[in-house]
Amino acid sequence: MEVDQKPIVVLKFGGTSLSDADTIRNSAKYAIREHETYRQVIVVVSAMAGETNRLLSMGRQFGHVLDTSRQREFDALVSTGEQVSAALMAMAIQEKGVAARSLTAHQIKIHTDNRFQSARIISIDSSELLRVLQQNMIAVVTGFQGIDSDGNIVTLGRGGSDTTAVALAVALNADSCKIYTDVKGVYTTDPTILPKSRLLKTLFFEEMIELASSGAKVLQIRSVELAMKNNMEIHVRSSISETPGTRVISERKGLETLTVTAIAHDDNQAKIAIVGLENYPDILSRVLEPLANANIVLDLITQNVGVDGKMTVSFTINECDLEASQKCLDSAISEGLSGDIFVERKLVKISAVGIGMRTHSGIAHKVFKLLNDQGIPILMGLSTEIKVSCIIPAEFRNQAIAVLHEGLELYKLGQ
Numbered sequence: 538m539e540v541d542q543k544p545i546v547v548l549k550f551g552g553t554s555l556s557d558a559d560t561i562r563n564s565a566k567y568a569i570r571e572h573e574t575y576r577q578v579i580v581v582v583s584a585m586a587g588e589t590n591r592l593l594s595m596g597r598q599f600g601h602v603l604d605t606s607r608q609r610e611f612d613a614l615v616s617t618g619e620q621v622s623a624a625l626m627a628m629a630i631q632e633k634g635v636a637a638r639s640l641t642a643h644q645i646k647i648h649t650d651n652r653f654q655s656a657r658i659i660s661i662d663s664s665e666l667l668r669v670l671q672q673n674m675i676a677v678v679t680g681f682q683g684i685d686s687d688g689n690i691v692t693l694g695r696g697g698s699d700t701t702a703v704a705l706a707v708a709l710n711a712d713s714c715k716i717y718t719d720v721k722g723v724y725t726t727d728p729t730i731l732p733k734s735r736l737l738k739t740l741f742f743e744e745m746i747e748l749a750s751s752g753a754k755v756l757q758i759r760s761v762e763l764a765m766k767n768n769m770e771i772h773v774r775s776s777i778s779e780t781p782g783t784r785v786i787s788e789r790k791g792l793e794t795l796t797v798t799a800i801a802h803d804d805n806q807a808k809i810a811i812v813g814l815e816n817y818p819d820i821l822s823r824v825l826e827p828l829a830n831a832n833i834v835l836d837l838i839t840q841n842v843g844v845d846g847k848m849t850v851s852f853t854i855n856e857c858d859l860e861a862s863q864k865c866l867d868s869a870i871s872e873g874l875s876g877d878i879f880v881e882r883k884l885v886k887i888s889a890v891g892i893g894m895r896t897h898s899g900i901a902h903k904v905f906k907l908l909n910d911q912g913i914p915i916l917m918g919l920s921t922e923i924k925v926s927c928i929i930p931a932e933f934r935n936q937a938i939a940v941l942h943e944g945l946e947l948y949k950l951g952q
């Protein structure tokens with residue numbers, strides 16, 4: 538006899554959809570609606586709005602996060618935000634007469650590696666979750682957390698609830714994975730900067746990964762990588778308005794592909810140039826080694842030789858890493874590295890992203906020309922298969938976004 542298997546749906550709610558009793562009730566409504574339409578429902582929750590930051594700053598009152606034992610307690614601390622919202626969400630669902638149960642990563646065995654603050658999910662033992670679903674209950678799972686092989690609570694990095702949702706959808710072979718947020722979906726650019734920006738109906742996984750790594754904050758990059766690897770469509774939706782949202786998919790079948798799909802921006806960038814370096818073949822790795830040892834993340838990197846035969850190495854970093862980077866380089870110079878350091882602050886990175894760039898040439902030139910024609914200086918540029926990025930002074934950010942949005946014809950064609 539064939540078992541009547543209801544489809545499984547995973548819904549994830551971000552902090553702004555869980556900021557107080559009313560928004561939690563509102564989010565619960567979506568879960569109940571899915572349940573009523575004959576689905577097995579898993580809800581993944583973030584911490585309530587602002588809660589993770591609050592917990593982090595409480596933890597920071599007790600010294601630096603240096604040794605492993607302190608990191609362990611940090612994760613034990615910040616993971617509690619999700620436990621609170623899971624219990625409240627389960628109560629909000631129960632209040633409407635539907636059975637629900639909150640479950641922590643420990644209770645459903647979300648196994649991860651042992652990297653505190655940035656753990657990766659290794660496996661999910663779905664048996665407890667299935668048991669709850671089979672009892673016709675809505676399972677409310679804490680996002681952002683897992684357990685390592687020693688049973689420690691670990692967290693998955695900021696924004697990690699998205700990854701929990703996708704991982705559960707993949708592990709349980711869900712029919713769909715809906716990420717509810719406070720925006721209507723993914724836009725052609727940040728609508729708070731350019732109100733004319735357009736909501737995208739669909740977007741490729743690769744494009745979403747590039748946008749997320751270029752400053753777009755809708756989804757955690759790792760969640761999209763995981764979804765792409767497993768071909769799990771992500772549906773980004775609004776918890777405040779009944780709009781169709783954006784589907785992040787692997788193929789945009791039968792639709793014309795635009796060359797550039799969206800423009801992202803990354804604020805608070807700084808550029809460091811080390812000028813007058815000796816032209817040794819390994820100079821780049823010599824310069825970057827102390828920064829790598831200090832775990833400083835570099836973004837764009839260039840090296841070039843001047844007419845005097847001396848080398849210049851330039852790179853961009855997040856402004857918050859500026860002081861630490863300067864310290865590393867100062868000590869490298871005092872230990873014998875010859876060169877002068879030049880710093881530029883208050884920069885932004887603007888990136889135009891689109892899979893159509895693979896088959897169109899000249900996009901980098903077009904981007905640079907559009908900006909230069911407006912007198913916007915480009916301090917560094919980078920072009921990859923599906924992305925063109927420029928580092929420009931922050932004061933030109935909004936103008937650059939508007940010019941590129943217009944010049945690259947992002948108003949065109951609803952996708």
Ligand code: ASP
Pocket residue numbers: 551552583584589590618680681694695696697698699
């Ligand atoms: N609460 C965590 C954070 O703020 C995880 C998440 O929201 O996805 O980063």
Ligand code: MG
Pocket residue numbers: 551696699755756757
């Ligand atoms: Mg988020």
